[in-house]
Amino acid sequence: MSITLWNKIKKKILDLRTLIILIFICVLFAVLKDTFYNPINLINILKRSIYIAVAAFSTTLMLTQGNLDISVGGTAALVGTILAIILKANVPLPLAILVGLLSGALAGLIVGIISIKGKTETFLVAIAMKYVYVGIAYLITRGTPIPINNKTFLNVFGTGEVFGFLPMPIFILIAAFLLIWFLYKKTKYGYYLRAIGSNIEAAIVAGINTDRIKIITFVINGTFAAIAGLNLAGIFAFGSPSVASDLALDAIAAVVLGGSAVSGGKGNIWGTVVGVLIMGVINNGLQLLGAQYDIQSIIKGAIIVIAILLDSWVSRTEYAK
Amino acid sequence: MASEIILELKNVSKTFSGVTVLKNIDLDIKKGEVHALLGENGAGKSTLIKIVSGYHSMDEGGELLVHGKKIDIKRPKDSINAHISTIYQELTLCPHLTVAENIALDKQDTFKGMLQQQKEFTRLSRNTLNSIDNPDIDTKLLISDLSIAKRQIVEIAKAVASDAEVILMDEPTASISQKDAEALMHLVLKLKEKGVSIIYISHRIHEIRQIADRVTVLRDGNKIGTLKKDEMTDERIINMMVGRDLKQMYPKKKVVLGETVLSVENLTTKKFRNVSFSVQRGEIFGIAGLVGAGRTEICDALFGRMPILSGTIELFGKPYLPNKPKDCIDKGIAYITENRKESGLCLPLSVNENINLVNLREKMRLGIVNQNRFEELSEKYRNTLDIRIQSINMLVRKLSGGNQQKVVLGKWLEFGPQLILFDEPTKGIDVGTKAEIYRIMGDLVNQGVSIIMVSSELPEILAVTDRILVMREGEMKGILNTHEATSERIMRLAALN
Amino acid sequence: MKKFIILTILIALLVGCAKVPVTTEDQTTEDQATEEVAVEVEADVEADMDETEAVEVVPEHSNLAEFTYVKQPGEEFDINVDYFETVGIESDLQIASTGGWVKVDGSPQAFPEPNETYTIGVAMYFTFDEVAGAILDAVKDAAVQMGVKLVIHDANNDQTAQNEALENWLLQGVDGVIVYPADFHTVAPAIAALREAGIPVIAGNPPMTGEVDSMNFLNHYDIGWMSGVQLAEALMEKKGEVSGKVLYGTLPIFHPNAVGRVAGFKDAMDSYGGDIEYIEVQSLKQEEAYTKFQDALISNPDTDVAWAVMSATMLGINAAVKDTGMEVLIGGVDNDRPILAGIANGDIVGTIAYSGFESGSWTLVQMVNLLNGVDIPGVLGRPINAVDADNVAEMFSYYYKGETLEEYMGTIED
Structure with a gap:
């Protein structure tokens, strides 16, 4: 091993590149606009990033195994509408939430089984199933958002606060993060997942049931999409079929920004948190500065492209040994 | 050294879609021996390895015995379970996993429960690396941070950790430096001392003479013979490898x-x-x-x-x-590479379209293809090169290797x-x-x-x-x-x- | 030989496609209105029925009694000058019918009897939203009433798809076409082709380019104006003056209806003479409106009014205001169920609404009259209604036939 000190420093900088970007843009916005560092503003960035973060966590697992499931937006919308409908029918809240989560898991399972067992392109299956899920959401609501009146639900998943400032859904975010972190770092599932994404041949040789592990990831992804859908339903106090249409793309962008390898094998859950925050901060900061839709869109896209190029450059230098 | 036979192949043959690549091979590997496999490209060495490691299944009638017991190897895991590990030229490590995680990968059955036992992984890999005299490798590093030579050592450690009694090595020294190659051969001898048997494939005759106890030579899918250490002279080995005229x-x-x-x-x-x-x-x-x-x-x-x-x-x-x-x-200058697809053969297209991919612009008017000129040209090469096809509209994918090669030739000849x-x-x-x-x-x-x-x-x-x-x-x-x-x-x- | 067969099959398929009626479930249109503010919905059914029966040799419009004339039959007018230019929109729309410009007060009270069984194409830009559902229900109801055959197409916001459907109908030989375009300009050639072939066209959602026989019309400037009045009154009540900071949510894309609404809203607010600062916030989707208004509210904590050009914006604003906990007056345009629910529970001051049901019924009534040989009004303006806490329950049941607001909102649990 001949890693010199400089190489070590360089490696650290590369590892922390997204965090450095986040700090940089935070400082930039703080200098440009005094309202940015208002605690209310920071909490709001966090609060509205929750549903994207939750979807991005499980998307990190997806990307680690080398798949992308863009049906999650449809799943989130569908779960929100299912929950609203069964709450309206006076189903007890815990049961309703359970049904919502199971619906999400089932939605993920279907995409997983079709694409893995059917040996097809996940991306295409997911596009198709997103149409199906959104269609079902429109069908069961007849296109009308269904109001949600359950105060407990609205507090926990929506606008409730603890200590007068901390949004309650933040606990859902923390729980989701811990769960993903545990799965990824501590369970055999996480280990196999990384092995599969890293070198599927080696995983097969080791006797790992790769299909099963992959399908589990789809189920987790669907369940987390369901949590995102519940969060959205809580925010708007409606189960609406038209929400979350861009959820999958926002989540993927955040994961890639966070430095997970696009080619699979290397997920970065902390990085995903940073990626979500970067997206949230950019949107927020530009809006505070008075930039309109056009400029925001361009800058968001440009930052994602830079992150992808950086990822590609880093992985090339990593292997050039 | 004990002379107990650990692995034995009897009458092993392999046919791929009608082409026989291995014919009635018998081979026995003794405990603690380094057995070299030698042969020209296409002699059947890789196929033989892939049969032993579970990637290919042998034809009916062959047998594989471990410790004298017949074993049915259907998939790679069966081979590992029979304590046979294979180290391929393209490494089978996971670049984003740590050294410890890689070394423990094939041992997963022995780790119970739902959780990763990182401490156990580290202990296993530490012990293994120590036992093969490579204690300086940091088990927490990612494979992607290691040099190729170190990765190979990790690969060997992975095999040792899975209690391999036989390790197959496919040209392990092909892509490393002379110095690393020597260290690797030293490691092979170390394993042999520990009673592990090695099947060692290499083109480098001097390496084989240095470390092998026996060498078996294959040619055109046949076993030509096995030489003991004292019979291994360059002349004899080379004679056995070549042969036909x-x-x-x-x-x-x-x-x-x-x-x-x-x-x-x-x-x-x-x-x-x-x-x-x-x-x-x-x-x-x-x-x-x-x-x-x-x-x-x-x-x-x-x-x-x-x-x-x-x-x-x-x-x-x-x-x-x-x-x-x-x-x-x-x-x-025309360059027809070894890989016909690289040479510009589009397998899903027809013979006609492939031959005409060259100089396309000259054959078009205002971007419209002149079909007649296309067919004229294809027919010309079909005749001069004797491409055996029913029609020039046949898809190249469906042609034999020889006819594909002729299509490639036809295409390039059009450049003159x-x-x-x-x-x-x-x-x-x-x-x-x-x-x-x-x-x-x-x-x-x-x-x-x-x-x-x-x-x-x-x-x-x-x-x-x-x-x-x-x-x-x-x-x-x-x-x-x-x-x-x-x-x-x-x-x-x-x-x- | 093979090529010939394939070609033949292709041609056969194309012809076949043209003949198969494209039927879809739904439709919508978002906009139509009357020239003037009409708040009350009432009508004298019996009187109208009598008149319809009295129609004799000279074809007379079945709904003559419901019309209030803005321009008399035969009187010259230019909708581009008289309406679009006044709200700053460049437009080149010609109206072929010479039956004047009328406004109506509500749904048609009479249905004409068709001279023969007409087949009428209804081309919708999309069918999955509140207003769209209502339009489609109304068209279907009216068709049953009159004994008219319908062919319905859902373009899913793709004008190319809609134009293709219109061309198919031309080959198929429908008697008339009602079109709610996805794009106001690129629909023009398809409409021109239909009219050239002698097929009359009524625009449900007026196109800015080209010529149609008649159009069904909502005055978006008035919609905006009424909304401005609604919020100005509420502000007056709260602060004692109509001044302060107003966030108004509009679209990032150019949409003539949005332009009219914004202009009317600002003019109404300004007409109170106070000092008002306007801040524009652009969004398309509900989540975008939510986050962007959150940001805008945080950087403008002294905001008095948040106004929405359409429903998705208003729902996003509502969630954002709840999040920030600020006391902001919310108002805007559209009458989706959740908006009416928001008015009922006091989150939203009010909204300006119009009925998709009326739009659907009127276009079909107009079309059948036209095919019967009547010189129908070239412009039919529909009513717009201000909805606030006082009339929201009543209006809910008017817009969503057979439903009640109470039932929709469900019981509030603690």
Whole structure:
């Protein structure tokens, strides 16, 4: 091993590149606009990033195994509408939430089984199933958002606060993060997942049931999409079929920004948190500065492209040994 | 050393879609021996390894015995469970996992519960690395942070950790430096001391003589014989590897050689050094050597696919600096690579479309394809090259290797090349069609074209060339006149220090 | 030979496609209105029925009694000058019918009897939203009433798809076409082709380019104006003056209806003479409106009014205001169920609404009259209604027939 000190420093900088970007843009916005560092503003960035973060966590697992499931937006919308409908029918809240989560898991399972067992392109299956899920959401609501009146639900998943400032859904975010972190770092599932994404041949040789592990990831992804859908339903106090249409793309962008390898094998859950925050901060900061839709869109896209190029450059230098 | 037989193959054969690549192989591996497998490319070594490691299944009638008990190996995991580990040329490590996680991967059955037992992983890998004298590898590093040589050691540790009694190594020294190769051979001897048996595949005869207890030679899917350590002389090994003589089967036509077409002086790139030779009009110039000796790379350099560090080239008497493939084509050079798909064969398209991919612009008017000219051209090559197809609209994917090669040739001939670089012209082609490819090559040189031909098949290179350049490990070892050359002389230059 | 067969099959398929009626489930249109503010919905059914029966030899419009004329039959007018230019929109729309410009007060009270069984194409830009559902229900109801055959197409916001459907109908030989375009300009050639072939066209959602026989019309400037009045009154009540900071949510894309609404809203607010600062916030989707208004509210904590050009914006604003906990007056345009629910529970001051049901019924009534040989009004303006806490329950049941607001909102649990 001949890693010199400089190489070590360089490696650290590369590892922390997204965090450095986040700090940089935070400082930039703080200098440009005094309202940015208002605690209310920071909490709001966090609060509205929750549903994207939750979807991005499980998307990190997806990307680690080398798949992308863009049906999650449809799943989130569908779960929100299912929950609203069964709450309206006076189903007890815990049961309703359970049904919502199971619906999400089932939605993920279907995409997983079709694409893995059917040996097809996940991306295409997911596009198709997103149409199906959104269609079902429109069908069961007849296109009308269904109001949600359950105060407990609205507090926990929506606008409730603890200590007068901390949004309650933040606990859902923390729980989701811990769960993903545990799965990824501590369970055999996480280990196999990384092995599969890293070198599927080696995983097969080791006797790992790769299909099963992959399908589990789809189920987790669907369940987390369901949590995102519940969060959205809580925010708007409606189960609406038209929400979350861009959820999958926002989540993927955040994961890639966070430095997970696009080619699979290397997920970065902390990085995903940073990626979500970067997206949230950019949107927020530009809006505070008075930039309109056009400029925001361009800058968001440009930052994602830079992150992808950086990822590609880093992985090339990593292997050039 | 105990002479207990650990692994035994009986009557193992393998047929791929009608082509027999292994015939009735018997092999026995004793405990704690290093058993070398040797043979030319295509002799069947890789297939044999893949049967033992569970990637291919053997044909009916063969048997594999471990400790005298018949074992059915259907998938790679079965092989590992039978304590057989395989280390392939392309490494089978997971680059984003740590050293410890990789070493523990094949041992997963022994870790109970739902959780990763990182402490156990670390302990297992630490112990294993210590036991093979490589305690300095940090088990927490990612594989992607290690050098190739270190990765290979981790791969061996992974095999040892899974309690392998037999380790198969497929050309382990092919892509590492001399120093690392020596360390690796030291490690092989260390394993042998611990009672592990090694099946060691290498082209480097000196390595084999250094560490092998026995060597088995394969040729054309047949086992030619097994030599004990004291019987291993270079002569005997080389004799067993070569053997057959194609000169009688494919008599070379006499062609009068013309002026010098290409001359190369001290050509050096990253992959080879100080290569000098010249090619005359009407000559078939062969380049021989083992895989990785730098043969293909010479063609790559001449075709502008590899940067030239130093040296000069003259083409048709003018200085020539290969820049990019397009320029080389314009200067009259064609390059038919070993990989037919790389040479521009589009498998899902028809013969007609493939042949016409070249010079497409000339055959179109205002962007519209002139079908008649297309078909005219395809029919011309179908006849002159004797491409055996029912119709020129057949898809190339459905053709045999030989006919595909003819389509590639037809395509390139449309450029009217003066010099053809031909890498492994008969790779994947059956014996009958090989003769036709040689005939076409003969016709071409008769018309004044020159050919540089890279081949791993010594009989073929001896049969069709005028002169042969032999390469070993990036160095030019000599140029032989073919009528004076023999397989043994070439093999000696190509494989011996 | 093979090529010939394939070609033949292709042609057969194309012809076949043209003949198969494209039927889809739904439709919508978002906009139509009357020239003037009409708040009350009432009508004298019996009187109208009598008149319809009295129609004799000279074809007379079945709904003559419901019309209030803005321009008399035969009177010259230019909708581009008289409406679009006044709200700053460049437009080149010609109206072929010379039956004047009328406004109506509500749904048609009479249905004409068709001279023969007409087949009428209804081309919708999309069918999956509140107003769209209502339009489609109304068209279907009216068709049953009159005994008219319908062919319905859902373009899913793709004008290319809609144009293709219109061309198919031309080959198929429908008697008339009602079109709610996805794009106001690129629909023009398809409409021109229909009219050239003698097939009359009524625009449900007026196109800015080209010529149609008649159009069904909502005055978006008035919609905006009424909304401005609604919020200005509420602001007056709260602060004692109509001044302060107003965030108004509009679209990032150019949409003539949005332009009219914004202009009307600002003019109404300004007409109170106070000092008002306007801040524009652009969004398309509900989540975008939510986050962007959150940001805008945080950087403008002194905001008095948040106004929405359409429903998705208003729902996003509602969630954002709840999040920030600020006391902001919310108002805007559209009458989706959740908006009406928001008015009922006091989150939203009010909204300006119009009925998709009326739009659907009127276009079909107009079309059948036209095919019967009546010189129908070239412009039919529909009513717009201000909805606030006082009339929201009543209006909910008017817009969503057979439903009640109470039932929709469900019981509030603690």
